[in-house]
Amino acid sequence: MNGASFHSVTLDPTKCKACTTCIRFCPTEAIRVRKGRAHIADERCVDCGECIRVCPNNAKKAVSDPLSALEPFAVRVALPAPTLYGQFDERFSIDRILCGLLELGFTDVFEVAEAAELVSDAAAAWLARTGDGGPWLSSACPAVVKLLQVRFPSLLDRLVPIMSPMEAAARLVKERLYPGRDDVGVFFISPCAGKVTVSRYPQGLSDSSVDGVIAIKDVYLPLRAALPGVTERPLHRASARGVAWAHIDGESDALAVPRAISVSGIADVIGVFEALENGKMKDVAFIEALACPAGCVGGPLTVENPYIARARIRSMEHRATVALEPRFRAGELDLRLEREVPARAGLALAPDMLKAMLLLEETELIAESLPGLDCGSCGAPSCRAFAEDVAKGDAVITDCVFKLRENLRKLGEELIGMEGPQPEPGRGR
Secondary structure (H helix, E strand, O other): OOOOOOOOEEEOOOOOOOOOHHHHHOOOOOEEEEOOEEEEOOOOOOOOOHHHHHOOOOOEEEOOOOHHHHOOOOEEEEEEOHHHHHHOOOOOOHHHHHHHHHHOOOOEEOOHHHHHHHHHHHHHHHHHHHOOOOOEEOOOOHHHHHHHHHHOHHHHHHEOOEOOHHHHHHHHHHHHHOOOOOOEEEEEEEOOOHHHHHHHOOOOOOOOOOOEEEEHHHHHHHHHHHHHHOOOOOOOOOOHHHHHHHOOOHHHHHHOOOOEEEEEOHHHHHHHHHHHHOOOOOOOOEEEEEOOOOOHHHOOOOOOOHHHHHHHHHHHHHHOOOOOOOOOOHHHOOOEOOOOOOOOOOOOOOOOHHHHHHHHHHHHHHHHHOOOOOOOOOOOOOHHHHHHHHHHOOOOHHHOHHHHHHHHHHHHHHHHHHOOOOOOOOOOO
């Protein structure tokens, strides 16, 4: 299996009702409904989780690691995303939540929010050295980076080449807290499916330091049950600046970059990137783009309403006491990406240029013959996408109900014509 074919977002065919809801919301047109159920095209999927969010039959799901994945390791370190804190009401402090993770089988915890502060410093320093030439794009959201690879490859050179807080946290644990040990397992507690995928096949890195990714929704109930009886002790070290990464504007505020904007929700992200490709956004220096609504608090693997979770985290930020002396400095660890993030040929009609051009011409001719209603009854998200499918041989023209009706009408006329001239009314043979 390679990085292009592994995806956390998967389909349960036993639950799919072929309702076509998912095809209307997929940002890269990766889903088709054929033969009574949905299919996800690996080369187009960006693991944004929109299909998980909108599927009325719960047929889309994210593959993540179970808590039993901790068992092979002597040292089991939890990396809680700050989004986890917003899943619980104000009765439960961050210290209590972190102590609760130890009750679930972890032997240590390291806050991703603490690593987010280091990533913020490293990114801000890179932007200061680079100067003008933006807008520069955040590389923190894996679904957004994949969206760039598939749909906006011309913008890939605008990515800030700094690793995500998840990877930074995992490396700090293995290189600084437990150096030289091979019995340490590091597990990210994730709000999104994209983090599962990049933990197997990282973006811009040769290897990931994360040993597993556990969904927030999978730890929520056991953690919620453990919290009332937890003996609370001070484990929380991250400042409000790092915790704020859980929601929209958090990264931009942490970087303190002038002329920065924040956008969340995959549809709005696409709108901003289209404007950027068209030469707009020239007065913007930095774009924080997050695929989920309201930011990571809106991830498909969370349990709480994203706006309630965001309000809770903002409340935590406002109540934060004076930050502890940082254990690490940004300059102590190399947080840069190791290589450029490449484009993916997800939207290409064919790998061969000549064949792709011929298919494009055929697609145009087929699209002109279609009604242009984008009704989705053919199993494709639009008439244009359906025309591509027909040109590539993945569908037949009569999958369009309008073309089927047109063909049946023509067939009927031909059958009537084959019977020869009809006698005039009132006259026999």
